[in-house]
Amino acid sequence: MSTQVLGLDGRLPTGQMRIEEMRMIGIVKRFPGVLANDHVDFDVRAGEIHALLGENGAGKTTLMRQLYGLYRPDAGKILINGVEQHFNSPQDAIRAGIGMIHQHFMLVPSLTVVENVALGLKSSRGVLLDLDRVEKRVRELSEQYGLKVDPKAYVWQLAVGEQQRVEILKALYRGAALLILDEPTAVLTPQEVEDLFRTLRQMARDGHALIFISHKLHEVLAISDRVTVLRDGRVVGSRPTKETNKVELAQMMVGRPVILQYERSPAQLGEVQLAIENLVVGGDRGQDAVRNVSLEVHAGEILGLAGVSGNGQRELAEALAGLRPVKSGRILLCGKDVTHEPPGARIALGQSYIPEERLRDGTIKEFSVADNLILEDHHKPPFSRQIFLNFNAIREVSKRLVNEYNVKTPSVDTPVKNLSGGNIQKLILARELSRRPKVLIASQPTRGVDIGATEYIHQRLLEQRQAGTAILLISEDLDEIRALSDRIAVMYEGEIVGIVDGPSATAEQLGLMMAGVREGGQHHLEKIRL
Amino acid sequence: MNDLFTIPVILGIIYSGLRLATPYLYASIGEAFVQNSGVYNLGVDGIMLMGAFSGFYVGMKTGNLWWGLLAAMGVGLLMGLLMAVVSVTLKAEQGISGIGLYMFGLGLSSLLFKKTMTGVESISGFQPVRIPLLGNIPYLGDVLFNHNLLVYGAFLLVPLASFILYKTPFGLMIRAVGQNPQAADTLGINVDRIRYITVSLGGMLAGIAGASLSISLINLFQENMTSGMGFIAIALVYFGSWRPWGIMGGALLFSFVNALQLWLQVLGVNFPYDFAVMLPYAMTILALAISVRRAAMPDALGKPFERGEF
Ligand SMILES: Nc1ncnc2c1ncn2[C@@H]1O[C@H](COP(=O)(O)OP(=O)(O)OP(=O)(O)O)[C@@H](O)[C@H]1O
Ligand SMILES: [Mg+2]
Numbered sequence: 001m002s003t004q005v006l007g008l009d010g011r012l013p014t015g016q017m018r019i020e021e022m023r024m025i026g027i028v029k030r031f032p033g034v035l036a037n038d039h040v041d042f043d044v045r046a047g048e049i050h051a052l053l054g055e056n057g058a059g060k061t062t063l064m065r066q067l068y069g070l071y072r073p074d075a076g077k078i079l080i081n082g083v084e085q086h087f088n089s090p091q092d093a094i095r096a097g098i099g100m101i102h103q104h105f106m107l108v109p110s111l112t113v114v115e116n117v118a119l120g121l122k123s124s125r126g127v128l129l130d131l132d133r134v135e136k137r138v139r140e141l142s143e144q145y146g147l148k149v150d151p152k153a154y155v156w157q158l159a160v161g162e163q164q165r166v167e168i169l170k171a172l173y174r175g176a177a178l179l180i181l182d183e184p185t186a187v188l189t190p191q192e193v194e195d196l197f198r199t200l201r202q203m204a205r206d207g208h209a210l211i212f213i214s215h216k217l218h219e220v221l222a223i224s225d226r227v228t229v230l231r232d233g234r235v236v237g238s239r240p241t242k243e244t245n246k247v248e249l250a251q252m253m254v255g256r257p258v259i260l261q262y263e264r265s266p267a268q269l270g271e272v273q274l275a276i277e278n279l280v281v282g283g284d285r286g287q288d289a290v291r292n293v294s295l296e297v298h299a300g301e302i303l304g305l306a307g308v309s310g311n312g313q314r315e316l317a318e319a320l321a322g323l324r325p326v327k328s329g330r331i332l333l334c335g336k337d338v339t340h341e342p343p344g345a346r347i348a349l350g351q352s353y354i355p356e357e358r359l360r361d362g363t364i365k366e367f368s369v370a371d372n373l374i375l376e377d378h379h380k381p382p383f384s385r386q387i388f389l390n391f392n393a394i395r396e397v398s399k400r401l402v403n404e405y406n407v408k409t410p411s412v413d414t415p416v417k418n419l420s421g422g423n424i425q426k427l428i429l430a431r432e433l434s435r436r437p438k439v440l441i442a443s444q445p446t447r448g449v450d451i452g453a454t455e456y457i458h459q460r461l462l463e464q465r466q467a468g469t470a471i472l473l474i475s476e477d478l479d480e481i482r483a484l485s486d487r488i489a490v491m492y493e494g495e496i497v498g499i500v501d502g503p504s505a506t507a508e509q510l511g512l513m514m515a516g517v518r519e520g521g522q523h524h525l526e527k528i529r530l
Numbered sequence: 531m532n533d534l535f536t537i538p539v540i541l542g543i544i545y546s547g548l549r550l551a552t553p554y555l556y557a558s559i560g561e562a563f564v565q566n567s568g569v570y571n572l573g574v575d576g577i578m579l580m581g582a583f584s585g586f587y588v589g590m591k592t593g594n595l596w597w598g599l600l601a602a603m604g605v606g607l608l609m610g611l612l613m614a615v616v617s618v619t620l621k622a623e624q625g626i627s628g629i630g631l632y633m634f635g636l637g638l639s640s641l642l643f644k645k646t647m648t649g650v651e652s653i654s655g656f657q658p659v660r661i662p663l664l665g666n667i668p669y670l671g672d673v674l675f676n677h678n679l680l681v682y683g684a685f686l687l688v689p690l691a692s693f694i695l696y697k698t699p700f701g702l703m704i705r706a707v708g709q710n711p712q713a714a715d716t717l718g719i720n721v722d723r724i725r726y727i728t729v730s731l732g733g734m735l736a737g738i739a740g741a742s743l744s745i746s747l748i749n750l751f752q753e754n755m756t757s758g759m760g761f762i763a764i765a766l767v768y769f770g771s772w773r774p775w776g777i778m779g780g781a782l783l784f785s786f787v788n789a790l791q792l793w794l795q796v797l798g799v800n801f802p803y804d805f806a807v808m809l810p811y812a813m814t815i816l817a818l819a820i821s822v823r824r825a826a827m828p829d830a831l832g833k834p835f836e837r838g839e840f
Contacts, residue, residue, distance in 0.1 A: 070716065070837060091718025106713035108706045110829075119706050120717040123699045170717075 013144065016175035018046045018207045019097050020081050022067075027076035029062050031418065033410025036062040038233040039076070044178065049200060049210040051224035051241070053217075055253055055450040056422020057408040059233040060213050061103055064180045068100040069093035099176025101167045103183045103213075103421065103448075109156035113166050114138060116155055117173050134173075141172050145199050159310060161192035168199065178209040185219055186448045189308050189476065197223050215422075215450045217246045229253055254452035262458060265466070267486040270299025272332075273470035274320075274351075274439045279329035281312075281319040288327070289315035291494035297439070297470040302461065304485030304502060305474045308514050312494035313474050314356055317443045320472070321353040322346050334438055350438035354428055354445050356474075362428040365417035369409050370398035372416050373431050405430035406456065422449040426457070433460055440464060443474045458484060478507055492516045537669070539797070543789045545673045548681060549747055550785035551778075553578070553739040553756075555684035557763035558770070558777045559691045560735025566695060566772055567728040568708035568830035569617055572628025574736045575760025576635020577609045581740025583639040586751040587646060590653050595745050599680075602741035603734050609635065610733015614726045621834035632760070640753045647751070655749035656680055680738070680746040687735075691774040704728055708828030711835040721835045736760065762814060769818055771826040780817070787813050 010018050022044050029037040036059040044050040054060050065071045067078060069087030078085045080096055087093045093100075107116050118134045135151045142149055147165040155163060164184060171179055181200075185193050200223060204210055214220050220227055221241060228238040229252040236252045250258040274297040283289030289312045297303045307313050318324035320331060322343035331339045333349050343353075355362045363372045374383045374394055383394050398412040407426045409419055416424060429445065442461065446454040461484060465471055475481050481488055485502035490513035497513045557574050564571050581602035589598025609631065616627045656678035665675040695701040703724055706714045711721045739760075744751045762784065770776030788810040794801050 068716070069718075089718055089720075090716050094718055100716070102716065106710070106716045108710045108713050110709050111702070111706065115702055116713075118699070119702055120714065120719040121699070127698050127700070129697055129699055129702065 012177055012208060013206050014141070014172060014175060016097060016177050019177040019209050021045050021079075022098075022178055022209060023077075023079040024063070024067060025077045025079065027063060027066060027078075028074045029059075029066060029071060030074055031062075031410075033414070035233050037066075037073075040230070040233070040235055042228060042235070044209045044211055046177075046207045046209050047204055048226065049204050049212055049224045051212045051214065051220040051227045052230065053214070053220055053227055053249060053253055054230035055215075055452050056426075056448075057420035058230040058253075058450075060230055061182055061420070063230070064100060064182055064211065064213070067093065068098055068180060094174050094176075097175060097177035098180070099171025099174060099178070100180040101164065101171065101182060101184055103186070105163050105167060107155045107163055107166060110154065112152055112154050113149055113158075113169075114151045116166060117151075117170050121174070137173060138169055141169055145172065145202060146195070147199060160187045161189065161195070164188065164192075164196070176208070178211070179203065180211045180213075182213045183215070183448060184212070185214055185216060187309070193219065215448070215454075217249050217451065220249070221246065231255060250451055253450065258451055258455055262462060262483055264462060264484075267298075267302075267465070268300045268468075270468055270470075272296045273299050273334055274472065275330075275332040276320070277330040277332070279316070279319065279331065280327040281315045281324060282327055283312075283315055289494055290319065292329070293491075293494070293496055294329075295472075295489060295496065295499075297472050299438070299468045299470050300465060301486040302465050302471040302473050302484050302502075304481040304488040305472060305491055306478060306481045306488055306510055306514060307476070307491035309476050311491050313476075313491055314443070316491070317353075317356065317441055317474055320441050321351075321355070352432035352435055352437035352440045354425075354432055354440070354442040356443040356447070363416045363424060366415055368413045368415055369402065369407070369419070369427060370394050370412040372427060373398045373401055373412075375431065401430040401434055402427075405460075406453070422453050425449050426453055429457055429460065433464060436467070437464075437469055440469050440471045441474070442471060444476065445473070446475075446477070446480060454480075478510055481510070482507070490514055539793060541669060541673050543786065543793055546792065547782065547786040547789040548674070548677065548685075550788050551781045552681050552684040552747065553742045553759055554763050554766060554781040554784065555687060555778065556735045556739035556742060557760055558766040558781060559687050559774055560732035560739070561764055561767045562691065562770070562772055562774060562777055563695075563704065563728040563735075564732035565767055565831060566708045566828055567704045567725050568711060568828050568833065568835070569614075569725055569729055570624055570628065570764070570832055571610070571613050571617075571631070571729060571732055572625060572761075572764065573609070573613055573631025573635065574732075574739075574763055575756050575758060576632035576639075577606050577733050577736035578635070578740035578743070578756045578760045579639040579754065580609060580635045581606045581737030582744040582755055583642055583740075583751055584737075585741030586653060586744035587642070589745050590651070595656055598745050599738065599741050602737040604737070606737015606740070607730050607734040610730040610736070611726070613733065614729040617834065618722050618725045618729065621836070624832050624834075636754060643751060643753055650750055650752055652750040653745060655744075656746040678746050680742045683738075684742070685778075688774045688778045695774065705828075707835075708830055711830050711833075712837075715835070715837055725835075736763075739763070762811075765814055765818055768827075769814070769821055771821075772828065773826075780814075783817065784810050784814055 012018055024040065024042045027037050027040040040063055042063065052060050066073050069090045069092050085096055114131050114135045117138055118129065118131060123130045124133055138151045147169055149162050149165045155166065184196060188196065200210055212224055224241045226238065227241055227244060227249065229236040229249065231253060276293055276295045279290055279293045280288055281290035293316060305313060315324060319326050322341060326339050330337055333346055333351055336349060338346050383390055395412060402409060402412055405426050407430060408423050446457050449457065461471060473484060482505060487499055488502050488505050488510065489499045490497045490510060492514060497516065497518055557578060561571060561574055584605045585598040585602035588601035589595045613627065613631055616622045617624045658676050658678050661675040665671045695704065703714065703719050707719065707721050707724045715721050743755060766777050766780040769780035791806045791809045794806050795803065
């Protein structure tokens, strides 16, 4: 069957010409103060999945944005099937058969799936939209590649996994023969990752060329045929996936051996610092996202909150931070009722918050690194003297934090929007932890962060626990939860399904609870609905 | 109070309400294109003034109102283009550049008026055209189908604009550029070009709005004759949640209240004059406060686009 699908005329099942080989040769790209790509060679062939691995800020996205026509290389060549290409805009790249799924989704939420697909394309009816025809084709493609999604739904109604399928459909609809996926799994649940991988394998079998970017070594090992590692803008090495392993790849990425197991002393439990009592919080669409949740976090412990994304964790974290109103119940911070207090009051009581949406909630992206570092304490010494800001102190402290937390930035005056995703996360962490909080709410602290930085962040969290901070760690990454938590609470459809001891919890046990099976419950899935 | 609700008075209110809605419709629909693409132009009132002046002046000098209308369109287009250069290419703060454009239009139209005319002169503007058959319907014919061409044009613009925004690939691009320019950019859409087109189009329609005052409704030119109508037009865009039909609803509501208020004065109803004049504006603010659907607001409104932000 596969010979028939591959065909002999060099076409894909979508009707598009195949890209037999794409080569990037000696690519150089500079940004003010940063050499993001330093003579990078990279290539991919039809039918192959080539993984691009590298720490935050290694230059992966930058390299791919040049292949997609968003940036122009300062030097170097891009060849497709041996012919040199000059892309001035994404339109040129799309025409050449290249598609890209961006690290941050590029969808218009207020438009439907079909409208997002049709956007920017010529209509077969001239000045009139031909959405019905687009819809038909979208249904065909989604059937063909197992990309389930309702073409008529508005994008804002879709879960993250579905939005990603829309992105892939968009690229396929435009006839992409080469597809770039920039950290496609960072926001997916394990089940969604499985579905994505099935689609990718099928695309490779059909003769697409695929570039897969990720930080997660086990994913790279599972899906790719070849791995290339970038570090500080340079290619460190390239390996057939079969001939390499986690330890080698981790070392290539970080440039030193990486600890994948942590040592932890038993928890020294102190008083309850954060108490949540029968909390009910509304969601974005009117329903109750958090239902009657009660939790206690003691000084000196890490309480892990596990759960599949969209089960109320985000709303709970926002309510704890004071960013979302509470419908009923109470929040006690260091013994004080803060249920209806604004964020400032909580910060003053010694709470720190690492938000999930770091670009939106955690930083002011036009502000400099230094300004972002002092956002919460700008009114206190040493950053201010009476009514004036003390710029020397601000710069000095910022430089120290940037060094200590290994934030990659040209200077402390660089606007945060120019930092790579992982480095923004480190920056927030530097700010929040340097305040020596009594209570720390950490929401997906290592999402999209490379292993070197993840290791670093985990060590810092354990250090804080040692220092007596009460930490609520909200994460969808089970490995992370299990490696760090003293106790693990599992959330499902807005409720706490159960709380188990951290060190002894198994992945299977947690997996069942995440699917809604109560602790000690039987084998059937219990539907929890009010 | 009794003589207010006689049939002739009610018909009169509707008739003047429709006429009064005309400039608002042109200006607001134009601004709706601008804002749906993620730019806001606060200079509408200034463009209207220049449109009113050039329409009147050229119409008077050439004796041909169509030349006047064309001049108003051209001047509006140029001012829109100027706004586009400043806000799209130079990425200036849009609120400030819009106010600058308003002051510029206000000042220049007054200056030109003083230099070219000796006093307030009037002109015979576009004449009513009775639509065959429909125009003969008793009562309704007089009220709805006996207007001049610019009034008809304003109401035809509503379905046309709605069609462009929601049924054409171009409209889809406009809305996408206003909601998420990064996404549009990655699909190869030229964000700046779309915004140039909408901002210029908005300027042209504001020019017509001005001309509709000076050569079709009031038929004279006076300094600052719009007295802030352009700002009401912007408010109506919010009121209508950025959709042409919603905007028309707002424009009609505002104009009918205004017409009612005028008739109150005409009939000498015992009602304090100042309150009567305030009525439509107070209504607008009230309606705005109740009705605005923030969710419908283009996400990128007011934000210049630069590639490479993520
Ligand atoms: N538009 C820009 N302006 C200035 N500097 C930039 C810009 N885009 C990226 N950089 C810098 O270039 C370097 C490479 O960034 P890039 O986004 O390619 O990293 P990455 O490997 O994709 O990292 P991550 O895994 O965090 O996404 C970083 O140091 C980043 O700060
Ligand atoms: Mg990246």
